[in-house]
Amino acid sequence: MTLDILHPFSITFMDMMNFATHIGLAHFLLLSAVLFAIGLFGLLTKRGIIPVLMCIELMLNAVNINLVAFNHYMPVDDYSGELMAIFAVAVAACEVAIGVALAFRIYRDRGTVNVDDLNSLKG
Amino acid sequence: METGIVMTVANLIRGILMLILGNEFIVSVIMKLIGIGAMIGVISFAAILFTYTERKVCAFIQVRLGPNRVGPRGLLQPIADMLKLMSKEDIIPYGVDRVVWALAPMVLFVPSALAYAFFPFDDGAIFADVNVGIFLLIAISSQSVLTFLMAGVASNSKYGMIGAMRAVATSLSYEAPMVFSLLGIVMITGSLRMSDIVAAQQNTVWFIVLQPIAFLIYLTTCFAETNRTPFDFVECESEIVAGAFTEYSGMRWALFFLAEYANLLSISVLTTTFFLGGWSGPILPGFVWFWLKTIFMLMIFLWIRWTFPRVRIDQMMSFGWKVLLPLALVNVLFTGVGIYINRFM
Amino acid sequence: MTDVLSFIHFIVNGVMDFLVSIGAPDLIMAGIFYLMAAVTVLSALGVVLMRNVVHSALMLTASFIGVGCLYIYMNASFMGAVQFLVYGGAVAVLIVMAIMLTRRPDMAHSNPSRGALHQLGAAIVAAVFCLVMLIVSMASPFRTEASHLGDEVKGIADLMLTEYVLPFEVAAVLLLIAMIGAIILAKGVSENDA
Numbered sequence: 001m002t003l004d005i006l007h008p009f010s011i012t013f014m015d016m017m018n019f020a021t022h023i024g025l026a027h028f029l030l031l032s033a034v035l036f037a038i039g040l041f042g043l044l045t046k047r048g049i050i051p052v053l054m055c056i057e058l059m060l061n062a063v064n065i066n067l068v069a070f071n072h073y074m075p076v077d078d079y080s081g082e083l084m085a086i087f088a089v090a091v092a093a094c095e096v097a098i099g100v101a102l103a104f105r106i107y108r109d110r111g112t113v114n115v116d117d118l119n120s121l122k123g
Numbered sequence: 124m125e126t127g128i129v130m131t132v133a134n135l136i137r138g139i140l141m142l143i144l145g146n147e148f149i150v151s152v153i154m155k156l157i158g159i160g161a162m163i164g165v166i167s168f169a170a171i172l173f174t175y176t177e178r179k180v181c182a183f184i185q186v187r188l189g190p191n192r193v194g195p196r197g198l199l200q201p202i203a204d205m206l207k208l209m210s211k212e213d214i215i216p217y218g219v220d221r222v223v224w225a226l227a228p229m230v231l232f233v234p235s236a237l238a239y240a241f242f243p244f245d246d247g248a249i250f251a252d253v254n255v256g257i258f259l260l261i262a263i264s265s266q267s268v269l270t271f272l273m274a275g276v277a278s279n280s281k282y283g284m285i286g287a288m289r290a291v292a293t294s295l296s297y298e299a300p301m302v303f304s305l306l307g308i309v310m311i312t313g314s315l316r317m318s319d320i321v322a323a324q325q326n327t328v329w330f331i332v333l334q335p336i337a338f339l340i341y342l343t344t345c346f347a348e349t350n351r352t353p354f355d356f357v358e359c360e361s362e363i364v365a366g367a368f369t370e371y372s373g374m375r376w377a378l379f380f381l382a383e384y385a386n387l388l389s390i391s392v393l394t395t396t397f398f399l400g401g402w403s404g405p406i407l408p409g410f411v412w413f414w415l416k417t418i419f420m421l422m423i424f425l426w427i428r429w430t431f432p433r434v435r436i437d438q439m440m441s442f443g444w445k446v447l448l449p450l451a452l453v454n455v456l457f458t459g460v461g462i463y464i465n466r467f468m
Numbered sequence: 469m470t471d472v473l474s475f476i477h478f479i480v481n482g483v484m485d486f487l488v489s490i491g492a493p494d495l496i497m498a499g500i501f502y503l504m505a506a507v508t509v510l511s512a513l514g515v516v517l518m519r520n521v522v523h524s525a526l527m528l529t530a531s532f533i534g535v536g537c538l539y540i541y542m543n544a545s546f547m548g549a550v551q552f553l554v555y556g557g558a559v560a561v562l563i564v565m566a567i568m569l570t571r572r573p574d575m576a577h578s579n580p581s582r583g584a585l586h587q588l589g590a591a592i593v594a595a596v597f598c599l600v601m602l603i604v605s606m607a608s609p610f611r612t613e614a615s616h617l618g619d620e621v622k623g624i625a626d627l628m629l630t631e632y633v634l635p636f637e638v639a640a641v642l643l644l645i646a647m648i649g650a651i652i653l654a655k656g657v658s659e660n661d662a
Contacts, residue, residue, distance in 0.1 A: 021494050023501045024612035026605040028542075031505050033601030035512055035531075037594035042516035044590035045581045050521060050566050054528050057559060058512050061535050064551075072542045073611045079623040082547050083632060086624070089554050090639045094646035096559045100566040101653035107570040145477030146484050223526065255545045255621060262549040265557030269529055272564050276522060288568075291561055298557070315621055 028069035035062035049103045060092045127245035127409040162239045170384040171201045211373035220277035227274035228378035234267045235385040256317035268294040275367035286366020296443040297347035303451035304340040307458040321401035331398040345390040353431040391420040508534030521579040529560040
């Protein structure tokens with residue numbers, strides 16, 4: 001049942017109720033899009049290093065939900081989607097470790113965690 | 124195949140409920156709720172019993188009598204403790220982060236209680252027999268690390284901060300050897316289900332015979348994970364007052380206490396399940412064997428707590444990373460070689 | 469006695485049949501999904517909007533736990549356990565430790581955001597992204613049927629050790645490199661160490 005976006009008035013209330021009560025791939029895609037968007041908003045607006053790291057983690061989580069949802073709802077014959085998500089989790093953990101070490105070092109050497117002040121490569 | 128005592132009683136209750144209500148689904152839901160109530164009952168009963176048991180065992184090891192005033196032989200001591208804790212003033216220190224500080228004891232109790240859903244109490248008597256039982260159990264137990272940080276950081280106290288940092292260092296350092304020591308058992312069983320692990324020990328030897336090094340490593344890491352002596356610098360009285368729990372009084376502290384004793388019972392149950400054969404045994408019913416083995420392991424944990432002195436934190440960290448982790452990895456290697464030889468010879 | 473019992477049976481079975489006829493099982497599953505999705509999304513909003521960075525980190529942990537529960541909802545319980553263990557048990561702790569090590573004097577306002585115009589621009593970008601994803605996911609065929617793939621742990625293990633063994637080994641080397649790199653970055657290398 002596709003949604004014909006050129007004729008929006010052909011969606012009935014029963015169609016919407018049917019969509020809302022039967023959880024499918026679209027719901028997970030929407031959820032991951034909202035999570036990614038929130039992470040993106042935080043990434044662009046936050047001023048400290050650690051909040052920026054946290055928003056990056058949110059975005060990585062959104063991507064992982066996407067991968068696992070596709071693996072669960074599409075007619076595939078193996079678990080490669082979940083495997084990719086597991087590797088993404090491993091890489092994200094590495095990245096957080098390095099990011100935290102960098103943040104600690106920057107705070108110790110420069111005394112600030114404001115990303116606006118970290119604009120010179122020297123020193 | 125005859126089922127154990129717990130499943131027989133459960134089927135009896137299910138039969139009575141079917142007679143009254145007549146609908147499969149509602150009866151299943153009510154049985155699940157009864158299961159949850161039973162688990163919480165076990166936790167509460169264990170917590171009440173262990174306050175008395177620990178103090179008595181500690182006293183006998185230290186050649187004294189322990190609580191013997193309240194009731195015959197001091198058996199009503201836990202009730203006195205409970206009444207005392209309930210009647211204490213709830214002191215909220217100045218400058219604490221209110222929401223986080225108040226939530227920390229409650230959030231700490233959740234993983235400790237949730238782990239009970241994965242324990243095989245008897246043949247078929249697991250509340251949630253999932254395919255990834257042991258892994259999910261480890262994952263849920265690892266959530267309690269952050270709550271120590273919550274309690275310590277929100278307490279606005281130096282003892283709290285130091286205790287919280289020490290708790291996190293201990294828990295993180297000893298999680299890796301714990302998981303790798305359990306990996307040997309999982310390799311021999313070939314499955315992550317808790318009921319498969321018990322079934323694999325049922326007709327052959329117990330895993331303590333096949334994996335003695337893993338048993339010792341697991342025992343040591345259990346002490347570290349539940350912050351008991353010799354690894355209890357997290358809350359030792361002589362150094363940092365009460366560590367992360369310094370600023371809690373009355374019922375809030377009682378919640379921490381409850382979580383600690385729930386953890387103690389859960390490590391006893393897990394050691395019997397993984398290494399001592401769970402509920403399997405020759406003559407007595409499975410339920411009786413389960414509790415006999417659990418109480419045996421519990422007595423060993425209490426015995427070691429009151430016999431050994433406390434280690435220093437740097438000794439603990441170097442022991443965990445430099446001794447236990449390589450030993451656990453070597454154990455996994457030998458287990459793999461042994462399984463290969465066993466399968467292809 | 470028996471007709472009281474059969475009357476109770478009649479009522480209970482009638483109520484259950486009615487609930488099944490209005491689609492209650494799907495409703496309950498959908499309700500569980502919406503509950504967990506709400507927890508995840510509200511925690512993510514809390515990460516971005518809270519002024520105290522410690523509160524932000526704890527809301528991030530709640531978001532991780534919500535995502536893990538969603539994995540378990542999708543019958544990917546191994547992935548859910550990995551999420552709890554790695555994200556909730558390690559990444560969250562790392563972030564809180566980093567906050568502890570980079571403490572400012574006033575913790576209650578330690579999570580500043582940029583100006584209002586900046587936030588408006590970022591919100592517009594995020595909203596446009598969401599809108600595009602909404603249109604894309606609505607215009608594709610709805611899939612509500614789960615794929616029945618067999619035992620998850622066995623499936624992942626078979627894949628990881630046969631077809632994807634190279635990424636597996638590379639991930640192991642990457643973790644080692646990250647560990648060494650983090651230690652060197654945090655500890656520092658001085659002249660007498662080399």
